[in-house]
Amino acid sequence: MEYTIKHVSERLRLPISTLRYYDREGLMPLLKRTETGTRKYSETDISWLELVCCLKNTGMPIEEIKEFMVLCLTGSTTSEQRKELLEQHKANILGQMEMLNRSLEMINYKLKNYNKIGIFHIDTY
């Protein structure tokens, strides 16, 4: 089954302009077209886009996602590199989680003071 850009846009909640942008940037090098140039997304394309979103949402730049795609295109000789890239990104995500935890702690601390008294005026920020 193949899907129009509008369908994919609704299913993944990505603006059409973003889908075209990703294609333009080389993230979808295998995307098929009709004879007249209309994009035809396959289930495989959609799965890939889901991974793209996951990587993007966790802070991987488009450029790096593209590198990953290029490695995929290059074939099975690059599988070690691709795994390494994902492991790196995983470490990155774990780092982000730590950071969020530390920040949450700080905010909870501020909120605690806030609830006690009307602290948090200008002297203490």
Added chain:
Amino acid sequence: MEYTIKHVSERLRLPISTLRYYDREGLMPLLKRTETGTRKYSETDISWLELVCCLKNTGMPIEEIKEFMVLCLTGSTTSEQRKELLEQHKANILGQMEMLNRSLEMINYKLKNYNKIGIFHIDTY
């Protein structure tokens, strides 16, 4: 005790240009200066900057951090609003954590397949 911009830059690992930028954007309305215009950071200023970093690192836009500061300046009548703002942001952070967890799950799944066989070639991305 008061500190130079260079000192604060090193202590908080923020470029000097960023510290000046935050000041320019109205994040440091109480920052003192020497007669000749050199910035003098107090411990209180540094604590505030630490909170700024925490909010910024967790995705709060500068504009909103400024709003928070303006509420602080306005006085104790705004304490409910400030608390609300922090609660909102806390919810935001919890949302980010969930997202990171979901993403991590997906990446772990991909890595698992990766370790099994040389999957993740172009058919499945």
Added chain:
DNA sequence: CCTTGACCTGAAGTTAAGTTTAGCCTTTAT
């Protein structure tokens, strides 16, 4: 005295990730 290093400003430049615009071509429903 004068040079060096740290500070200042306003303005322009940068980067990522889209979005918008303008103009043009199909396909579909009336």
Added chain:
DNA sequence: ATAAAGGCTAAACTTAACTTCAGGTCAAGG
């Protein structure tokens, strides 16, 4: 047959958060 809906492109525009630049002031050391 014609108008609406949806697709396309290239190119310009946008936004946030900085950074860089050009040019100027000031305090301390040799």
